[in-house]
Amino acid sequence: MTTAHAEAADGTLPHEPEKATLEGRNKVLAFWLFLGGEAVLFGTLFATFLALRNQTNEGPSAAELFHLPLVAAATLLLLVSSLTSVFAIQAMHRGNVAQLRNWLLVTVLLGLAFLILEIYEFSVYVRHEEFGMTTSAFSSAFYTLVGFHGAHVAFGILWIAVLIGQLLHKGLTVVTAPKIYVSAMYWHFIDVVWVFIFTVVYLLGKVG
Amino acid sequence: MDWITTVDHKKIAILYLWAGGLFFGIGGLEAILIRIQLIKPMNTFLDAQTFNELITMHGTTMIFLGVMPVIFALMNAVIPLQIGARDVAFPFLNSLGFWTFLFGGLLLNLSWVMGGAPDAGWTAYTPLSGKGYSASHGVDFYTIGLQIAGLGTLIGGINFLATIITMRAPGMSFMRMPMFAWATFITSAIILFAFPAVTVGLVLLTFDRILDANFFDVAGGGNPVLWQHIFWIFGHPEVYILILPAFGIISEVIPTFSRKRLFGYSSMVFATILIAFLGFMVWAHHMFTTGLGPVANALFSVSTMLIAVPTGIKIFNWLFTMWGGQVRFTTPNLFAAGFIPTFTMGGVTGVMLASAPADFQFHDTYFVVAHFHYVIVGGLVLGLFAGLHYWWPKMFGRMLSESLGKWTFWTFIIGFHLTFFVQHFLGLMGMQRRVFTYLPNQQFDTLNLVSTVGAFLMGVGMIIFLVNVFLTSRRPADAPDDPWEDGRTLEWTIPSPPPEYNFKQTPLVRGLDAFWKEKMAGHKGMTPAEPVGPIHMPSATILPFLMSVGIFIAGLGFMFSRDEFSSSIMSFLFNNYIVTALGLLITFGSMLMRSLFDDHGWHIEPEELEGR
Numbered sequence: 001m002t003t004a005h006a007e008a009a010d011g012t013l014p015h016e017p018e019k020a021t022l023e024g025r026n027k028v029l030a031f032w033l034f035l036g037g038e039a040v041l042f043g044t045l046f047a048t049f050l051a052l053r054n055q056t057n058e059g060p061s062a063a064e065l066f067h068l069p070l071v072a073a074a075t076l077l078l079l080v081s082s083l084t085s086v087f088a089i090q091a092m093h094r095g096n097v098a099q100l101r102n103w104l105l106v107t108v109l110l111g112l113a114f115l116i117l118e119i120y121e122f123s124v125y126v127r128h129e130e131f132g133m134t135t136s137a138f139s140s141a142f143y144t145l146v147g148f149h150g151a152h153v154a155f156g157i158l159w160i161a162v163l164i165g166q167l168l169h170k171g172l173t174v175v176t177a178p179k180i181y182v183s184a185m186y187w188h189f190i191d192v193v194w195v196f197i198f199t200v201v202y203l204l205g206k207v208g
Numbered sequence: 209m210d211w212i213t214t215v216d217h218k219k220i221a222i223l224y225l226w227a228g229g230l231f232f233g234i235g236g237l238e239a240i241l242i243r244i245q246l247i248k249p250m251n252t253f254l255d256a257q258t259f260n261e262l263i264t265m266h267g268t269t270m271i272f273l274g275v276m277p278v279i280f281a282l283m284n285a286v287i288p289l290q291i292g293a294r295d296v297a298f299p300f301l302n303s304l305g306f307w308t309f310l311f312g313g314l315l316l317n318l319s320w321v322m323g324g325a326p327d328a329g330w331t332a333y334t335p336l337s338g339k340g341y342s343a344s345h346g347v348d349f350y351t352i353g354l355q356i357a358g359l360g361t362l363i364g365g366i367n368f369l370a371t372i373i374t375m376r377a378p379g380m381s382f383m384r385m386p387m388f389a390w391a392t393f394i395t396s397a398i399i400l401f402a403f404p405a406v407t408v409g410l411v412l413l414t415f416d417r418i419l420d421a422n423f424f425d426v427a428g429g430g431n432p433v434l435w436q437h438i439f440w441i442f443g444h445p446e447v448y449i450l451i452l453p454a455f456g457i458i459s460e461v462i463p464t465f466s467r468k469r470l471f472g473y474s475s476m477v478f479a480t481i482l483i484a485f486l487g488f489m490v491w492a493h494h495m496f497t498t499g500l501g502p503v504a505n506a507l508f509s510v511s512t513m514l515i516a517v518p519t520g521i522k523i524f525n526w527l528f529t530m531w532g533g534q535v536r537f538t539t540p541n542l543f544a545a546g547f548i549p550t551f552t553m554g555g556v557t558g559v560m561l562a563s564a565p566a567d568f569q570f571h572d573t574y575f576v577v578a579h580f581h582y583v584i585v586g587g588l589v590l591g592l593f594a595g596l597h598y599w600w601p602k603m604f605g606r607m608l609s610e611s612l613g614k615w616t617f618w619t620f621i622i623g624f625h626l627t628f629f630v631q632h633f634l635g636l637m638g639m640q641r642r643v644f645t646y647l648p649n650q651q652f653d654t655l656n657l658v659s660t661v662g663a664f665l666m667g668v669g670m671i672i673f674l675v676n677v678f679l680t681s682r683r684p685a686d687a688p689d690d691p692w693e694d695g696r697t698l699e700w701t702i703p704s705p706p707p708e709y710n711f712k713q714t715p716l717v718r719g720l721d722a723f724w725k726e727k728m729a730g731h732k733g734m735t736p737a738e739p740v741g742p743i744h745m746p747s748a749t750i751l752p753f754l755m756s757v758g759i760f761i762a763g764l765g766f767m768f769s770r771d772e773f774s775s776s777i778m779s780f781l782f783n784n785y786i787v788t789a790l791g792l793l794i795t796f797g798s799m800l801m802r803s804l805f806d807d808h809g810w811h812i813e814p815e816e817l818e819g820r
Contacts, residue, residue: 022374022375025374026297026298026370026374026375029370029373029374030297030298030366030367030369030370033366033369033370033400034366036400036401037362037366037400037401037403037404038404040400040401040402040404040405041404041405041407041408044404044405044408044409044438044441045408047437047438048408048412048423048434048438051431051434052423052429052430052431052434055422055428055429055430055431056429057422057428057429133415133419133420133421134419134420134421134422134428135422136422136428136429137422137423137425137428137429137430137431138429139422140412140415140416140421140422140423140428140430141423144411144412144415144421144423162800162803162804163803165804166803166804169804170806175806179803
């Protein structure tokens with residue numbers, strides 16, 4: 001802990017500023033562990049969904065409901081946002097704060113676009129298809145799984161937005177770098193979860 | 209105020225101990241009430257509804273709010289010391305974990321005064337826990353209270369994992385780590401992979417009850433057995449979350465008081481890992497009678513019995529450690545020695561229950577009640593008593609009275625066996641669990657009376673322990689660094705209680721049982737691994753407390769969001785989710801504060817260290 005906030009002696013940042021201090025390394029490690037727990041969380045939600053996906057209770061079924069072009073567009077947005085967050089981390093490793101900020105901003109905007117598409121999708125289901133939380137076990141499982149992911153996206157957007165603010169305020173230091181790195185890990189994770197949702201919920205729903 | 213804002217792991221340990229002790233007392237009183245009701249046939253001391261609430265709250269309180277916090281208290285008090293660290297990896301999160309646990313527990317227990325406690329059993333099986341059978345807010349208190357408390361446990365688990373991975377003193381490889389640290393490490397890993405499952409389960413049940421979702425409602429296409437799978441895939445590993453720390457404590461106490469190193473250290477480590485792994489594989493043995501079919505039953509039966517192998521390795525290693533040692537029966541070692549046969553009996557009935565055809569007979573009888581109380585009380589609680597008596601001087605700087613400690617041991621263990629040994633036979637004779645009374649002349653009468661008398665004797669043991677704690681707290685804090693004189697691990701190298709920075713200089717570890725190794729080499733203390741320098745300390749903060757208050761308010765708000773209130777202001781506040789939003793605002797606001805204002809901490813300078 002003694003070197004927790006120490007800067008490099010000549011004032012420049014090390015190549016991987018997120019791992020320069022014990023605190024930073026701890027943060028990255030603990031976040032990997034946290035993602036392990038999150039994997040179990042989503043695993044349980046997926047298991048629940050798979051168990052109940054055909055229990056439509058005379059409500060709409062997946063095949064009747066889903067509109068793949070919309071979902072594909074949302075998927076594209078989210079996948080690209082994962083790429084832009086990689087660009088952000090690469091910019092951080094080069095020490096280019098302006099590029100880091102811009103790529104983070106693009107990531108947030110893409111995430112926001114994804115979220116808007118998802119809200120639109122849900123509102124169509126609720127208004128025009130009479131497919132709400134209470135309709136069937138399938139609907140409950142669908143909204144819970146996809147909604148949990150959506151809530152994660154929303155949290156990620158807020159989080160990265162705060163980090164951008166912090167970056168403008170404090171600059172890139174060995175304190176802010178681990179936070180940015182960890183938020184990028186989080187963002188990749190929710191991206192991976194979405195790939196599973198796209199496959200298990202939407203594709204399997206259409207053809208399975 | 210100091211206690212609300214502290215981020216020091218030793219103070220958080222004491223907070224966990226008091227809060228856990230408080231809930232333990234509540235759970236114990238509930239147990240006594242249950243036993244009074246069952247003292248004779250057709251008793252009218254309690255009605256059926258109250259009895260259901262009592263058994264539900266007794267189980268829930270004891271597991272989640274009683275023993276787990278006391279485990280966390282010992283882990284917090286000991287782990288950084290045992291691995292030679294100045295603190296845990298995330299002091300802020302450590303504090304947050306405590307406060308979420310406390311507010312979750314408070315929310316759960318508010319149910320007693322706010323319209324009915326949960327009444328569906330501690331497993332909250334659907335449809336019993338659904339709105340159809342449990343219309344009061346009781347189960348809502350259960351789902352939301354446990355959700356908040358569970359958050360604290362998960363945070364604590366991640367914190368210990370990171371602490372043990374990155375903050376061990378120089379020279380302390382994993383295979384030189386004390387067994388209690390190993391147990392904490394593995395326990396935390398189980399927490400990490402088991403708790404998110406129950407998080408989801410509780411969310412689904414909450415949605416069923418408050419948002420009218422259909423997860424477990426057959427009429428809407430749901431499936432009640434799904435709840436059992438989700439609950440037990442968390443709930444079975446939970447058993448090992450509870451018992452592995454006890455194993456760790458026993459593995460510390462027995463070598464110390466036998467003046468011998470732990471027999472088969474590496475086999476102990478691998479047995480611990482194996483138990484954790486198998487613990488995840490066997491959840492459906494709780495569900496043999498739900499109709500999974502013979503193939504599934506056979507597989508889960510065999511995998512369950514396999515756990516007896518690593519557990520047996522542990523039992524024999526403890527016996528071999530004592531064998532030929534210079535055994536001293538101090539209070540901690542009495543509890544440790546009492547643990548071994550008692551826990552073994554619980555393990556043996558576990559193998560009996562693991563046999564699916566036999567389980568069809570034992571299911572939902574007092575045989576099961578006897579089995580799990582042998583494991584959890586006869587195993588874990590005896591282990592915790594051993595640990596508390598063992599580490600009390602390190603935590604508080606005062607030795608507990610040995611003679612009162614021995615009184616505690618004998619009254620508690622005799623009371624325990626009186627209470628639960630006879631329940632095996634009650635179960636075999638057909639007495640059902642969870643039923644509030646029984647008919648006379650079924651040969652249940654005498655054994656139930658014996659059981660209740662035993663429960664009171666356990667209560668007497670607890671009171672003697674409390675008296676011991678009270679009397680000890682009035683004595684001067686003069687415990688030596690190494691009060692048992694045969695301490696083997698790093699915590700005994702520093703003053704009792706330790707200074708807030710733990711180690712003035714991080715010690716250099718040169719073998720298993722680091723302190724013992726130095727003693728045998730004729731050294732008085734550890735060789736330092738670094739020169740004396742300024743020590744960086746984290747600042748105290750109230751934010752974790754505020755975050756937990758926020759979650760607590762949000763939970764209450766969400767729970768009552770569908771209620772009809774007599775006053776229009778209340779309806780307005782709750783039905784429009786204003787209370788919920790307010791709570792979340794406090795929590796997220798605190799998170800934002802944490803994010804915007806860096807905690808640079810402060811330093812203790814070398815001059816100050818020398819001055820002490």
